[in-house]
Amino acid sequence: MRGGLLIATTLCLLALAGCERAQTQDASARKIDAPAWATSEAANPGFAAAGFKPGDKTAWENQIHKRNQAQNDYVR
Numbered sequence: 001m002r003g004g005l006l007i008a009t010t011l012c013l014l015a016l017a018g019c020e021r022a023q024t025q026d027a028s029a030r031k032i033d034a035p036a037w038a039t040s041e042a043a044n045p046g047f048a049a050a051g052f053k054p055g056d057k058t059a060w061e062n063q064i065h066k067r068n069q070a071q072n073d074y075v076r
Helices: 002-017 057-070
Strands: none
Touching: none
């Protein structure tokens, strides 16, 4: 019983070890990230919150704070 369990466990571990592949990206797939508040007005105009000015970090932080406070149960 114990020998069979050991063999089954070993086979499972070997099978999982064989599934691993390198997780690398080539240079063409890399994307340079921009700050969250540096979006263009044409990016998603339907999703823009009222009072948000693209490129304005303070306005972005105020919108995030307002959204977080709307979801805060202790404020309600």
